[in-house]
Amino acid sequence: MKKNAGLSMLALPGFLLIIVFNYLPLYGLLLPFKSYRYNLGIWNSPWVGFDNFGFLFNGDVLYRVLRNTILYNMTFIVLGTTLSVVVALLLYELSRRFVRAYQTILFIPYFISWVVAGFAFRSLFDMEYGVINRFLVSLGEEPILWYSDPKYWPYIIVIAAVWKGLGYSSVIYYAALMGIDSEYYDAAKIDGASKIRQAFSISVPMIKPIIIMLVILQIGSICYSDFGLFYNVTLNSSLLYSTTDVIDTFVYRSLIDLGDIGMASAAGFFQSIVGFCLVLVTNTIVKKINPENSLF
Amino acid sequence: MRFGYSIIPKNFTWDAYRVILHSPQTLLQSYFVTIATTVVGSIVGMWVTTSYAYAISRKDYRFRSFLAFFIFFTMLFHGGMVPSYILMVKWLGLKNTALALILPYLISGWFVMLMKGFLQTIPEAVIESAKIDGAGELRIFAQIVLPISKPALATLGLFFALQYWNDWWLTLLYVEHDNLMKLQYLLIRVLKNMEYLNSAEAIEYGLVKPGMLVPSLSARMAMCILAAGPMLLVFPLFQKYFVQGLTVGSVKG
Numbered sequence: 001m002k003k004n005a006g007l008s009m010l011a012l013p014g015f016l017l018i019i020v021f022n023y024l025p026l027y028g029l030l031l032p033f034k035s036y037r038y039n040l041g042i043w044n045s046p047w048v049g050f051d052n053f054g055f056l057f058n059g060d061v062l063y064r065v066l067r068n069t070i071l072y073n074m075t076f077i078v079l080g081t082t083l084s085v086v087v088a089l090l091l092y093e094l095s096r097r098f099v100r101a102y103q104t105i106l107f108i109p110y111f112i113s114w115v116v117a118g119f120a121f122r123s124l125f126d127m128e129y130g131v132i133n134r135f136l137v138s139l140g141e142e143p144i145l146w147y148s149d150p151k152y153w154p155y156i157i158v159i160a161a162v163w164k165g166l167g168y169s170s171v172i173y174y175a176a177l178m179g180i181d182s183e184y185y186d187a188a189k190i191d192g193a194s195k196i197r198q199a200f201s202i203s204v205p206m207i208k209p210i211i212i213m214l215v216i217l218q219i220g221s222i223c224y225s226d227f228g229l230f231y232n233v234t235l236n237s238s239l240l241y242s243t244t245d246v247i248d249t250f251v252y253r254s255l256i257d258l259g260d261i262g263m264a265s266a267a268g269f270f271q272s273i274v275g276f277c278l279v280l281v282t283n284t285i286v287k288k289i290n291p292e293n294s295l296f
Numbered sequence: 297m298r299f300g301y302s303i304i305p306k307n308f309t310w311d312a313y314r315v316i317l318h319s320p321q322t323l324l325q326s327y328f329v330t331i332a333t334t335v336v337g338s339i340v341g342m343w344v345t346t347s348y349a350y351a352i353s354r355k356d357y358r359f360r361s362f363l364a365f366f367i368f369f370t371m372l373f374h375g376g377m378v379p380s381y382i383l384m385v386k387w388l389g390l391k392n393t394a395l396a397l398i399l400p401y402l403i404s405g406w407f408v409m410l411m412k413g414f415l416q417t418i419p420e421a422v423i424e425s426a427k428i429d430g431a432g433e434l435r436i437f438a439q440i441v442l443p444i445s446k447p448a449l450a451t452l453g454l455f456f457a458l459q460y461w462n463d464w465w466l467t468l469l470y471v472e473h474d475n476l477m478k479l480q481y482l483l484i485r486v487l488k489n490m491e492y493l494n495s496a497e498a499i500e501y502g503l504v505k506p507g508m509l510v511p512s513l514s515a516r517m518a519m520c521i522l523a524a525g526p527m528l529l530v531f532p533l534f535q536k537y538f539v540q541g542l543t544v545g546s547v548k549g
Contacts, residue, residue, distance in 0.1 A: 004358045006433025007351040011363055014348030017403045021380070022370040024387070028379020042382070100535065111531050113462035115480045116524040119487060220372055227465065232484070251377055261378060268376025276373045296368070
């Protein structure tokens with residue numbers, strides 16, 4: 001019993017913080033069904049049923065915001081995961097001497113905040129001074145008004161996200177590769193397997209559990225976006241909203257700029273519930289196929 | 297004016313200009329806020345995260361599976377932005393306090409899982425033998441577990457420092473006072489205000505005389521270096537621990 005008390009004392013600060021910052025806000029899931037008045041608090045504010053959702057679902061904004069959020073996230077999951085695994089496999093093949101140099105280069109974007117990253121992209125795409133436009137002008141072409149033309153942004157956003165996240169996720173997979181017993185590779189070499197064959201027959205299957213775990217977690221947050229990316233890299237330009245507005249930037253605007261708590265909380269509720277259901281569904285499917293790989 | 301600009305107080309326009317060229321106070325103050333929240337947040341966060349992760353990594357701990365699920369669930373389901381905002385501002389009354397810049401990031405599911413994966417690799421015999429020598433749990437944790445977890449702690453510390461250093465979101469949401477402004481947020485304001493000073497309206501209203509020098513692109517770049525530089529200098533010092541510390545291990549709930 002004494003043993004449990006000691007460990008419980010160690011866990012206590014974390015436990016309290018989790019209650020306050022992760023579980024107390026769950027009470028706010030009532031919010032979308034209320035007409036929130038600041039002076040009355042959540043519980044005493046009048047119930048309004050699904051009115052807030054009606055407002056949300058009737059707006060044409062919803063379609064745009066939902067489409068952007070889901071399409072971007074699906075691209076990030078597919079492209080990001082594939083590239084990270086490929087980079088991890090390449091790092092694994094490199095001699096240990098150079099691995100650190102490559103890791104540093106890959107990791108630098110991860111250590112830059114989205115504010116600074118946004119500015120770095122700005123220096124590329126600025127109308128007058130941007131590197132790309134200057135280059136276009138020097139070729140005698142018309143400069144492109146990047147920050148007012150939405151059609152380029154799906155590409156820019158995807159490039160920015162991959163550029164920033166690749167180092168981190170590839171190192172997670174690299175760490176998993178490092179944990180593989182080298183006997184497998186030795187045996188494969190004796191059987192005459194090529195490097196490519198080894199990658200597909202040993203490396204990828206061995207790190208499959210962690211790939212699946214990360215993908216399930218990403219699917220669970222498919223309705224969430226990296227606010228920093230969509231706010232800073234686009235300079236929050238309203239001209240670009242048709243391709244850059246996502247649920248998070250929309251919730252933020254509803255809450256801070258418009259003070260519309262009903263709509264913001266309805267959108268937030270939607271994110272939480274849909275994300276959770278997706279995790280459950282994906283996990284069940286994975287469990288059906290191979291119980292070993294499921295998340296829980 | 298564009299949509300997002302309304303959250304920026306208009307009277308700050310000139311301060312932005314002054315920050316770089318004339319008075320360094322705002323910049324120094326925000327450096328101080330950033331460094332202070334980074335140091336305090338990282339140290340407290342590492343303690344809270346590691347001790348929690350250690351408890352759930354011990355196979356003989358009674359509440360192990362409950363506490364593991366308790367944190368794991370937060371990775372799958374959360375209340376969203378609006379309830380958190382009401383919690384911070386209304387229930388805890390933390391608007392415009394330094395705590396608002398520290399508390400929300402102290403513990404997160406992902407960091408706990410990373411640490412738990414690492415701590416599970418510590419041989420039970422090490423802990424058993426310390427117990428036989430009569431050491432209490434706290435003592436075992438502080439004097440045996442922490443010292444042998446240096447690579448993982450270095451990684452975790454770097455993640456925490458990065459998170460606090462690069463944060464501007466908490467400032468955006470919870471802080472209105474200039475003297476509590478973090479560096480990254482100051483940078484956003486400076487960049488946006490310069491945008492404004494460069495615009496036709498600023499000239500029209502006489503804020504900027506035609507031909508007057510508004511800080512050039514290079515001056516703005518200097519701001520970025522000031523904001524990003526320290527993190528990039530710290531990174532190489534920690535890098536050798538990185539791959540070692542990132543080994544995730546089993547992350548099942």
